[in-house]
Amino acid sequence: MQEQPHHGSPEDYWDTFWPAAGEDTGGVPDVSRMRWTQYPFHGPGAEFLGEPKTALEIGSASCVAGVALARTGVDVTCVDFSPHQMERARGWWSDEPNVTLVEADVLHYLARTDQRWDCVFSNWGAAFFIDPEILLPLVLPRLNPGGLFAFSHVEPLAPCFGPQIKYGNGYRGEKLAIVRWMPSNEQWTELLDRHGFANVEVTTLPGKEAGWVGTTLGRAYAR
Numbered sequence: 001m002q003e004q005p006h007h008g009s010p011e012d013y014w015d016t017f018w019p020a021a022g023e024d025t026g027g028v029p030d031v032s033r034m035r036w037t038q039y040p041f042h043g044p045g046a047e048f049l050g051e052p053k054t055a056l057e058i059g060s061a062s063c064v065a066g067v068a069l070a071r072t073g074v075d076v077t078c079v080d081f082s083p084h085q086m087e088r089a090r091g092w093w094s095d096e097p098n099v100t101l102v103e104a105d106v107l108h109y110l111a112r113t114d115q116r117w118d119c120v121f122s123n124w125g126a127a128f129f130i131d132p133e134i135l136l137p138l139v140l141p142r143l144n145p146g147g148l149f150a151f152s153h154v155e156p157l158a159p160c161f162g163p164q165i166k167y168g169n170g171y172r173g174e175k176l177a178i179v180r181w182m183p184s185n186e187q188w189t190e191l192l193d194r195h196g197f198a199n200v201e202v203t204t205l206p207g208k209e210a211g212w213v214g215t216t217l218g219r220a221y222a223r
């Protein structure tokens, strides 16, 4: 399997980034509604996925999106390779019905499992941080016929589409870097079409107010 370009391990980045950003100091998160955008009460909820019976969340972090979906009656498996995030997830959701928590690299997990799901989704998750040329061929065979691959991530800023490497640890000390994959809507559509998905639809949902950062939302189906 082709290696992802990185300096330091990507797990290190995620174990460092969230605590450093002060993003994970709060208590039990609100899972009353599935969110697809960076703004509360903006954009679609769980209905974005149709009516799957089973779903796999790739890059779930603490599994907030997956648990919100599970509470609508879907059987959800959440995969993330950050020990820090999975520890938080296990602390909150170990006894949650319909939720399975897996600490693993999504690429290894998808390559090794023979399970299939009605839906595979990335809610600002792994699809934002893995080369789609590597990820998409692993996702498609894991979908049931007619199954849905859905994703969201921040709206890329034109003209800087595609892979973007950035330091994850400030500009001093040990090199720690992460690659974000931010194809344009047209690039995503071409990628999904070329990798055999059907009914591809990738759009930008504008931010909550005029001029605010928007969200890329994508859906594509197994034939």
Ligand SMILES: C[S@@+](CC[C@H](N)C(=O)[O-])C[C@H]1O[C@@H](n2cnc3c(N)ncnc32)[C@H](O)[C@@H]1O
Pocket (backbone or CB within 6 Å): 010, 014, 058, 059, 060, 061, 062, 063, 064, 065, 079, 080, 081, 082, 085, 104, 105, 106, 107, 122, 123, 124, 125, 126, 129, 130
């Ligand atoms: C922006 S974050 C979290 C998104 C999450 N859905 C949320 O809203 O809290 C992206 C997550 O993807 C995970 N991730 C990135 N690449 C991964 C990979 N190859 N395998 C597993 N998890 C990965 C990171 O550990 C991180 O927790």
